[in-house]
Amino acid sequence: MAWTRVYTEAEPQRINRWLAQAGVCSRREAEALIAAGRLSIDGARVGDPGRKIAPGETLTLEDAASGPDAAPISVVVNKPVGIVSAQPEGRQVPAARLLTRGTLWGADGVGVPAGERLAPLGRLDMDSRGLLLLSQDGVLAKAVIGPDSRVDKQYVVQVSGPLDDRRIARLRHGLRLDGRALKPARVVRIAGQRLDVTLWEGRNRQIRRMCEAVGLDVVDLLRVRIGPLQLADLPEGRWRPLDPDERSALVRAATPGR
Incomplete structure (x- = not known):
C-alpha cells in the first residue's frame, strides 16, 4: 500500500520543504526517503533532493517491496550520541552504518541489510540517543510520521x-x-x-x-x-529487526479506534 497526495499549492515547491510544512516528516527525513528511492511524482522516481513538485502533480510514498515475496526492511537501533539519523554531512556517521553483523543483537540467522537505504521514521538529532526506527516500509512510515499519525x-x-x-x-x-x-x-x-x-x-x-x-x-x-515499540534492553550501539507483531502494533496505534 502506498501513500499519495496531490500538490495543490499555487507555486512549485521543493518536496522536502512541502512535506515538512505539511507535518509529514522533517526536511532531513524527506531527503532520506528520496535517497532510499521511496518517493515518486506522477509515477516517476524522485532522485534529486532539490526536486520541486508542481501544482496538480501527485506525490507517492511507496513500499519497498517489489514482488510478492519481497518485504520492506525495518530495523530498531539504540542510537548513541554522535551518530546522525539520516543523511550525513562531512565526516558525520549515519545510523545505518551501525547495521553490521557484529552489532546485531539477539536475532540468529538474520541477514545484515548491507547496501540497503533505510529512512529514519522520527529523527533523533546527533546529540540525542536511544530508540531509532529505520525502514523502507511506506505503510509504516505513514503510520509513524504521517500527518494524521497518533503515534506518541x-x-x-x-x-x-x-x-x-x-x-x-x-x-x-x-x-x-x-x-x-x-x-x-x-x-x-x-x-x-x-x-x-x-x-x-x-x-x-x-x-x-x-x-x-x-x-x-x-x-x-x-x-x-x-508508540507501542519500546527500547527495552537493546544495548546502545546495537540493532535488531522489527518483528511483524511490532509492525502491526505500530500501524494500529496510528489510528486508534479503527
Missing part, C-alpha cells in the same frame, strides 16, 4: 537550570515554535532534574527548543518509546 514518542530528559512547577506547566502546554502552537505534551518530573516527556508531534529539535524557551538546558535526551 516518549523521552527521558536530563536538564540543567531552575526547574519548577511553572516551567513544567509551560512545557506541557502554551509554547510556540516557528510561529505555530505546539500540541500539548505530557511532562512529568521523575526526580531531581530528570523529566519524562511524551510528544504527539516531531518538530526539529523540539524538546531542546521547548526547554530553551523556559530557561532550561538539555544535558541528556534518551528516547525510550515510539
Whole structure:
C-alpha cells in the first residue's frame, strides 16, 4: 500500500520543504526517503533532493517491496550520541552504518541489510540517543510520521537550570515554535532534574527548543518509546529487526479506534 497526495499549492515547491510544512516528516527525513528511492511524482522516481513538485502533480510514498515475496526492511537501533539519523554531512556517521553483523543483537540467522537505504521514521538529532526506527516500509512510515499519525514518542530528559512547577506547566502546554502552537505534551518530573516527556508531534529539535524557551538546558535526551515499540534492553550501539507483531502494533496505534 502506498501513500499519495496531490500538490495543490499555487507555486512549485521543493518536496522536502512541502512535506515538512505539511507535518509529514522533517526536511532531513524527506531527503532520506528520496535517497532510499521511496518517493515518486506522477509515477516517476524522485532522485534529486532539490526536486520541486508542481501544482496538480501527485506525490507517492511507496513500499519497498517489489514482488510478492519481497518485504520492506525495518530495523530498531539504540542510537548513541554522535551518530546522525539520516543523511550525513562531512565526516558525520549515519545510523545505518551501525547495521553490521557484529552489532546485531539477539536475532540468529538474520541477514545484515548491507547496501540497503533505510529512512529514519522520527529523527533523533546527533546529540540525542536511544530508540531509532529505520525502514523502507511506506505503510509504516505513514503510520509513524504521517500527518494524521497518533503515534506518541516518549523521552527521558536530563536538564540543567531552575526547574519548577511553572516551567513544567509551560512545557506541557502554551509554547510556540516557528510561529505555530505546539500540541500539548505530557511532562512529568521523575526526580531531581530528570523529566519524562511524551510528544504527539516531531518538530526539529523540539524538546531542546521547548526547554530553551523556559530557561532550561538539555544535558541528556534518551528516547525510550515510539508508540507501542519500546527500547527495552537493546544495548546502545546495537540493532535488531522489527518483528511483524511490532509492525502491526505500530500501524494500529496510528489510528486508534479503527
